[in-house]
Amino acid sequence: MKLYKKAGNTLQILSFPSEDVEKGSYLLIEDLKAGRSMIVQVVDIQFANVPGVMEEFLRELSAEDRVEGEDFDPLDISSHILYVQDTRLLVCKIHGTLENGFLRFDGSWLPSRTHSRVRRLPVKRLVEMVGVGRRLPIQVGETMDGSRLTIDASSLDGKLNIITGKKGTGKSHFSKLLVLGLIDHGATVVVLDLNGEYVNLGFARDGSRNRYHKVIKVLKPRENFKVALSQIDLSIIMRILIHSLGLPETSAREFRRIWRFLEEKRRLTLHDLGEAIKNWNCNVHVRDALYSRYYALLRSELFTDNLAEAVFLERILGGMKRGGAIIIDLSDTSPSDRKIIVEYVLGKIQKALAQWRVRAVFLFAEEAHLYLRETYWDDIITRMRHFGLFTTFITNQPNTIKESIYRQADNIFLFNFVNEHDLEAISRASRADAETVISIVRDLPPHHCLILGEAVKDFPIVVKVRPMDIQTMGHTRLFFEDNIPKVHESPIKVHEAS
Amino acid sequence: MLLIGQLNYATTLKYNFPNIAVASALKELQIPQRFTELSLASMRSAEGRFLQIQPEEVPTPIIEGNNWREEPIPVKISSVSAHLTPLKPIPDETPIIAVDVSSVRLGDTDVGVLCAVRGAIVWSTKRRYGYLRIGPFPFHITEENIREVINLLRFYRFVPSESSSLRLEDVQVRLCNLVERWLQMSVCSSSYGSVILWDGSLTAGTVDNPLTVLRGILEEARNRLNTVLAFSKVTSIRVLGRRITDLVLKYPPPCLFRLDGPPPSTSLRLLGNVYIARLAGGFSAFRLDVDKGVQEEEGIRALQRLLGNDVLYQGYPETLRLAHILSTFTASEVIGIQRFVAQRYDLRIVVRPSVRKTLFGPFGTRFED
Structure with missing residues (x-):
C-alpha cells in the first residue's frame, strides 16, 4: 500500500x-x-x-x-x-x-x-x-479481523444511545445483548417492549430458564400489570390526562379539585372517582370531558381498585439492587393505552429516581415515536438524564428521531441501511463524519453493526454481533408458516441460459 | 554467445485454430527461440538499476510495426476516373489473415533503453474471428548487448552483413519490425489460398525494411497462393495538388484507383502496385499496396474476396483493425510491464523530470525524443 x-x-x-x-x-x-x-x-x-x-x-x-x-x-x-x-x-x-x-x-x-x-x-x-471495554466489559461480538470486541458498560452509563438499522438486520438482538450485559454488571433496566420481543429474555433457546430468569420481570398491562389509583401521584395522573388523553386545561383544573377531594377522604378508587365526576358541581362540558377521560382510563384496564392485584413499580425497581430488568410488554395495546402506560411508567421511574429508591435506570425504548409525547424527547435527554435515566432508542425509522437527539447521542449502533433518506438521517450523528457513516453502513451485512461514539472511544468499529443462548427473536405471525410443506434448503442453483 | 536466462518460460503456444485450412497451416507457428533468449538475457543486464520513466503527463511513445516514413510518389495522372475500378464482393469463404505489431518504450536505465514488443495475428473465416497474441517481450538494450541484437537482426537479414553500427534509439523500431516480418513470414508460409493483410506499405529498401526480406516473404506468400494486401492508414500522396484520398471520396464505393508513376527513388523499391481504395461509405479512403508479383486481376480479385469475406468498418478491414487493437499497448499495460520488470529484475522506478516542462512550463508539452 x-x-x-x-x-x-x-x-x-x-x-x-x-x-x-x-x-x-x-x-x-x-x-x-x-x-x-x-x-x-x-x-x-x-x-x-x-x-x-x-x-x-x-x-x-x-x-x-x-x-x-x-x-x-x-x-x-x-x-x-x-x-x-x-x-x-x-x-x-x-x-x-x-x-x-x-x-x-x-x-x-x-x-x-x-x-x-x-x-x-x-x-x-x-x-x-x-482502551475500549476494559473496566466493565460487555462482549458484543467479533471484529472484521475475527477478534472479540467488548465495550465498557460504563460507556453507556449516563449516556444517550441510539440503535438503528433497517428491519431484520439485528437491532433488537443487539439491544437484548446490551440489556443482559448491563444486568450482568448490576444495572437496572426498563424496556418499553413494543412488540413483545423481550418477554422471553429469561429463557434459553431450548425453553429452559436461564440465569437471568429471576431478575427479569415481565409486566403485561391488563394481565399482571395493574395499578391502584391510590398508588398514583396527582402529578402522574395529570400527565396521563393532559398528555396522553388530551384533557383541556379548564377541565384539568376541575379534575385536580376532584382528585384532592377524594385524596382527603381517602376514597381514591375508580368507583368513587366516577361518582365524584358525576356529582361534581361544574360546567356540563367540563363534566363530559372528564367523563370521556374517565372511561378511557377504565377501558385501558390498567387501573384497579383491588390492591392485591396492583403492581408497585417502585418496589420492583428498588428490589433490583444487583441488576435486573422490567419488561413492559406493550404488544396488544392500543396506541392511546400505550401512551397512558408509558406516561405512568416514566412518571413512576422519575419518582423512584428522585427518592433515590434506585440509583439509575437504563431505559430501552423501541420505536419510541409511537408512544412518546413530543416534549418528552428533550426532557429525557436533558433533565431526566441528570436524575439518572439513561435512554437507548431503538428504531428502524431513523427519521423519527430528531436531529438534536442524533447530535447529542453519545453512542450510536448502526445496522444496515440502503435507503438514501435513512442514510441522510443517520449521517447527522456528530460522533462520526457523514461520509464514514454512509459509506460503511450501506454495505453492512445483516447482524453487523457499526459502533460509533464513547463505547469505542470515537474509533468507528464494525462488529459482527455475537449470538446468544436466549429466546431472542420476536415471533412474527406468518400466514404461510404451517401451510407450506417443509423442504430441505439448499443453495439456489442458477441455470445459465443456453 | 548469449546465455539463456534462468527464468522459465512456456513452450511455444500451439493454438487450435478454428478453421481447418487455416488451423492446420498456422498451428505450427514457432517463436524463434533466439528472440526469446535475447529478451531474457537483455533483461538480466537491467537488474538492480534505476528505471527512469516518462512523467505521467507525457504519453509514452508507442511505435507501430513497420514504422516506415512514406516517400513521395510522383503521380502522373490526368483523370482519376480513368483509373477507377469498381469492385464487386466475392463471398467465397476465403480466409482473411491480418498481422500487426507494436512496441513501446518503457523507460531508460543509466546504461540503456527498456522497451517491449508485442504482435497479433487475427484471422477471419466465415466471419468468425480468432486471434493469437504474442508477447509482450521486454528488452533492455545497452551498448554492451547491442552487438547481440545486431547479430540477431543480421541472422534474419534485417541488418546488412557489412553494417556494424546501430543506435540504441533505433533498436526498438528494428526489433518491432523483426517481429512483424517474422509473423508475416510465418503467416505467409503456413497459410494457403488466403488474403493476408499487412499494416503499412510494400515499400522496401529502407534500413527498416530490407528488400531481400520483404521480397522473400512476398514470394513465400505467392508460392502458397496467398495474396498480400498492405493498408496504409495515412498517405500524403497528392494528385494535382490535392490529397488523393480526398479526391476519390466523390466516387461510389467500393472502388479502387490505380496510381501509376516512375519508381520513387534509387534506393526505394515499390514491391506492390499502389492504389487508393475506397471500400465503403464514409469519409475514409486508404492507400493500398497489392503484391506486384501477382497479376493485377488476381490482386483485384483478392480485394473483392476481402470485401466478400470480412467486415469493413469505415472502409478498413475488421481483421486488420482487430490486429491493431490487440497489439497496441495501453497505458495500463505499460504500467503493468513496468511493474513486472521492476519486480522481477529489482528495478527501482523513478520519474524522469521533463526538461521541456522545466524550461517552458505549460508550453513544454510536446513529446521529448
Whole structure:
C-alpha cells in the first residue's frame, strides 16, 4: 500500500488486490523517519484511476463477443497487467496520530509519501491502544479481523444511545445483548417492549430458564400489570390526562379539585372517582370531558381498585439492587393505552429516581415515536438524564428521531441501511463524519453493526454481533408458516441460459 | 554467445485454430527461440538499476510495426476516373489473415533503453474471428548487448552483413519490425489460398525494411497462393495538388484507383502496385499496396474476396483493425510491464523530470525524443 493523496481529513491510499483490506478496516501509516504514525480508517474502496484502463476494457469489449483467441505470453506479463488494472484506491479518514506510544486526536501532521509504510492495524491492537471495554466489559461480538470486541458498560452509563438499522438486520438482538450485559454488571433496566420481543429474555433457546430468569420481570398491562389509583401521584395522573388523553386545561383544573377531594377522604378508587365526576358541581362540558377521560382510563384496564392485584413499580425497581430488568410488554395495546402506560411508567421511574429508591435506570425504548409525547424527547435527554435515566432508542425509522437527539447521542449502533433518506438521517450523528457513516453502513451485512461514539472511544468499529443462548427473536405471525410443506434448503442453483 | 536466462518460460503456444485450412497451416507457428533468449538475457543486464520513466503527463511513445516514413510518389495522372475500378464482393469463404505489431518504450536505465514488443495475428473465416497474441517481450538494450541484437537482426537479414553500427534509439523500431516480418513470414508460409493483410506499405529498401526480406516473404506468400494486401492508414500522396484520398471520396464505393508513376527513388523499391481504395461509405479512403508479383486481376480479385469475406468498418478491414487493437499497448499495460520488470529484475522506478516542462512550463508539452 502507498499513501497517495490528502484532502481535508481524507487520505487516499493505493492498494493492490492481494492486500486484504475491507471497508471499515484500520490502517497504520508509519513514517519511520519522523517516528510518528497515523491511524486512518478505510471508508470506501474504489478502483484506482489507472491510465489506459478504459482503452483496455473497450478492447476487451470489442473482442469478447465475436473473437476467440489466446495469448502467448511466455513471461506471464499479463498477470502483472491485470494486477495493475485491479489496483484499488482506499478512501480513508484520519483518526489520530501515534507518537512515542501516545495517541493524539489530530490530523494536522502529514506523513511522508515516500518514506511511509502503510499496513493494516488489527482492531484488537487498536482497542488495546485506546482502551475500549476494559473496566466493565460487555462482549458484543467479533471484529472484521475475527477478534472479540467488548465495550465498557460504563460507556453507556449516563449516556444517550441510539440503535438503528433497517428491519431484520439485528437491532433488537443487539439491544437484548446490551440489556443482559448491563444486568450482568448490576444495572437496572426498563424496556418499553413494543412488540413483545423481550418477554422471553429469561429463557434459553431450548425453553429452559436461564440465569437471568429471576431478575427479569415481565409486566403485561391488563394481565399482571395493574395499578391502584391510590398508588398514583396527582402529578402522574395529570400527565396521563393532559398528555396522553388530551384533557383541556379548564377541565384539568376541575379534575385536580376532584382528585384532592377524594385524596382527603381517602376514597381514591375508580368507583368513587366516577361518582365524584358525576356529582361534581361544574360546567356540563367540563363534566363530559372528564367523563370521556374517565372511561378511557377504565377501558385501558390498567387501573384497579383491588390492591392485591396492583403492581408497585417502585418496589420492583428498588428490589433490583444487583441488576435486573422490567419488561413492559406493550404488544396488544392500543396506541392511546400505550401512551397512558408509558406516561405512568416514566412518571413512576422519575419518582423512584428522585427518592433515590434506585440509583439509575437504563431505559430501552423501541420505536419510541409511537408512544412518546413530543416534549418528552428533550426532557429525557436533558433533565431526566441528570436524575439518572439513561435512554437507548431503538428504531428502524431513523427519521423519527430528531436531529438534536442524533447530535447529542453519545453512542450510536448502526445496522444496515440502503435507503438514501435513512442514510441522510443517520449521517447527522456528530460522533462520526457523514461520509464514514454512509459509506460503511450501506454495505453492512445483516447482524453487523457499526459502533460509533464513547463505547469505542470515537474509533468507528464494525462488529459482527455475537449470538446468544436466549429466546431472542420476536415471533412474527406468518400466514404461510404451517401451510407450506417443509423442504430441505439448499443453495439456489442458477441455470445459465443456453 | 548469449546465455539463456534462468527464468522459465512456456513452450511455444500451439493454438487450435478454428478453421481447418487455416488451423492446420498456422498451428505450427514457432517463436524463434533466439528472440526469446535475447529478451531474457537483455533483461538480466537491467537488474538492480534505476528505471527512469516518462512523467505521467507525457504519453509514452508507442511505435507501430513497420514504422516506415512514406516517400513521395510522383503521380502522373490526368483523370482519376480513368483509373477507377469498381469492385464487386466475392463471398467465397476465403480466409482473411491480418498481422500487426507494436512496441513501446518503457523507460531508460543509466546504461540503456527498456522497451517491449508485442504482435497479433487475427484471422477471419466465415466471419468468425480468432486471434493469437504474442508477447509482450521486454528488452533492455545497452551498448554492451547491442552487438547481440545486431547479430540477431543480421541472422534474419534485417541488418546488412557489412553494417556494424546501430543506435540504441533505433533498436526498438528494428526489433518491432523483426517481429512483424517474422509473423508475416510465418503467416505467409503456413497459410494457403488466403488474403493476408499487412499494416503499412510494400515499400522496401529502407534500413527498416530490407528488400531481400520483404521480397522473400512476398514470394513465400505467392508460392502458397496467398495474396498480400498492405493498408496504409495515412498517405500524403497528392494528385494535382490535392490529397488523393480526398479526391476519390466523390466516387461510389467500393472502388479502387490505380496510381501509376516512375519508381520513387534509387534506393526505394515499390514491391506492390499502389492504389487508393475506397471500400465503403464514409469519409475514409486508404492507400493500398497489392503484391506486384501477382497479376493485377488476381490482386483485384483478392480485394473483392476481402470485401466478400470480412467486415469493413469505415472502409478498413475488421481483421486488420482487430490486429491493431490487440497489439497496441495501453497505458495500463505499460504500467503493468513496468511493474513486472521492476519486480522481477529489482528495478527501482523513478520519474524522469521533463526538461521541456522545466524550461517552458505549460508550453513544454510536446513529446521529448
